[in-house]
Amino acid sequence: MESSDFEDDFYEDDLESLVHSSPSAYTHTFTSPAPEQRASQHKDIRVIAPDQNKITHIKTPQLPIEVVDYIASFLFDSCPSGCxxxxxxxxxxCSQFRHVALRHYFSSIHVASAKQLSAYTNFHFSLISRNAPGDSVGLDYVKNLKxxxxxxxxxxxxxxxxxLKRIFSPPAIPLVPWFPPQLTSLTMTKLWRIDVPLLKTVASAFPxxxxxxxSCSExxxxxxxxxxxxxxxxAVVHSPxxxxxxxxTKLTDHFADSLEPxxxxxxxxxxxxxxxxxxxEKHIEHYDTPLEFDHMHRITFSSKAASPPTGNILSQLETETTTGLISYSVDQDDKKEESHSGTCTEDLPFPHGPELCRTCKLIGSASKVRTRELEASLALARKIKTLRTVSWSxxxxxQVFEPDDNKAGDWLRRTTAYILRANGRVRVRRRPW
Incomplete structure (x- = not known):
């Protein structure tokens, strides 16, 4: 998903050229939403008649900007985003085409470095005021940002x-939108931690x-x-x-409350x-110290503790005030998808994570972890009524096929729970309903 250094430099140079271009009417309106339907415009062309004393005006139709916008969308949809x-x-x-091009281009913004953020900052201040404070950068000027x-x-x-503080800080002027309401998709990757303050900030900035x-697990x-x-x-809080x-329960309660807006x-x-x-930690230990590995085996198989319930379809009453028990059941079709496991052999890449380790699957109890993931998804689904899918690392x-558009963050180690609401109950499982 990352752009090369060459592409980044070219990309930022393009932004700088736009910043320093000569001022014009369309420079300040290029990011406005698609124009509303309006009557076709016409352009007058003067034609000199055989009689030199007469000039004939012929009105020629001009292609409506709505048609240009519609045609251009096919072009831009086939191009890599962000280039x-x-x-x-x-x-x-022409200026008309420039409107269309920049409106589509700025429907998606990828901030991958401090240098890119500076380019957007300069572009922003060129559109509003050179005297504006420079410690934050809003994206409200990109009216078509999605x-x-x-x-x-x-x-x-x-x-x-x-x-993140520069991007998410509230504007100095009250009641001024910080991000356009058209923005409906937010992706943040390679974070070092996902916590309650971050979720609250996101929820307030992107309602x-x-x-x-x-994502931070990558x-x-x-x-x-x-x-x-x-x-x-x-260096990263990958498992909180x-x-x-x-x-x-504590995790989902705090996260759901933070995302309430x-x-x-x-x-x-x-x-x-x-x-x-x-x-x-255990994954690293049982490769570094074989004796520790044997000790863990003895502890694991000598344990007499009762196993918690497991299943790959979970359901519960949708009403939060009702403390109904979770129902666990097994979907045989979904059960087939759980057969994937790593195999610890000398052919494995080194280093590798627990996802490729058969020992971790055995000692870590993969079925219990997968059930825990469904329980967390069910808890969030009960609290956030609009949710259709919840996914975790x-x-x-x-291993499932993912389209290129979904290959963000740690997509190879992603599991998704699909939500069904019917008859007063919420159900979750790992394949669409």
Missing amino acids: FFHVHSFSLV HLMISSSSDGRQSQTTR SVKILHL QLDVSCCWTCFEESST IPNYFNDI LTQLTDLHLGIFLSDEEMV SFFTS
């Missing part, structure tokens, strides 16, 4: 906090969001060595249970693992 190169030539035809993607790949903890994707680094993997596991929340939210992804945090998920 101005594909619309640059189109935007130079999808905002923020990647924190180049940020540390402090710089990430600073950058019209329907699709919310927040920060686990398996690209280098075991040392880097272990170091990255301590039990150190930050005692159990999924999002009255149109339908699809929610939280890129954290609901397995206990020690799973990653998971070490125990089957």
